[in-house]
Amino acid sequence: MDVLLAIAFYFCAGLTLLGALLSALLPGGSRWRAPALLALAAGGSGAIACLSAVFAALVTLVCLGGAAVLLSGRSVIAAASRERASADAAWLAQVGGVVAAGLFVLLAYSAVRGDFVHGSYPGGWFGAAALGRVLFTRDAIAVQAVAFTVLIGLSGLAGIGWNRRP
């Protein structure tokens, strides 16, 4: 991997980490939540694109960008503020935070201390045709399962419109 691509990867890595940290730590009503989620989407897809997976990066950009738009909507912020008004402090949340931090430390330690065999990369750059062959022939059942999950998600979104009927 050449130097320019490495610089682009590390720039996207910083953007992704910044977006993930801000979206995790910012308060719910903050106006910086949408830019943080969009930075996460752009940085994550950029890092994936630097790893010679441009088609997967495009899919990631569209999906995470859509999720950022959904999570920054007014109806979600209003629902969160209503829920926050009636919420009480939960010790389970603090335990969960500690467990998440421990998981990160464990994964980072195993990644830094582990050793990997170095090999060459004979693959291409975009790879849409190869991915399409894999997706729609060998792993067609997985694609159908994901499509069914998307259908369920869309039906959940349709619930909003159904609920807002006059």
Place this chain on the structure above:
Amino acid sequence: MNVSLVSCLVLGSAVTGCGVFALLWRRPLTEAFVGLPAIAAGLGICLAGASRFATLRQDPDTGQEMAALVALVALAWTMLAVGWTVRGNSR
């Protein structure tokens, strides 16, 4: 300056850790769902990195394929969660 599998896994684990942290720590539940995109981004980076730097070249596209499918699943879960919370809170 070089990028290796270690860089990808460290970055992916950090982003996934941020997402899991948000999912478990944020209250109320509606705000916890901001962790879903971070988890998907971290998993996608790990899978694409494994696909890029794997030594065995018998199946080089599976990591990229899984990264795309993980992003789609994250979008589906986000849509479902947003619909569920908004519908549940407006009753």
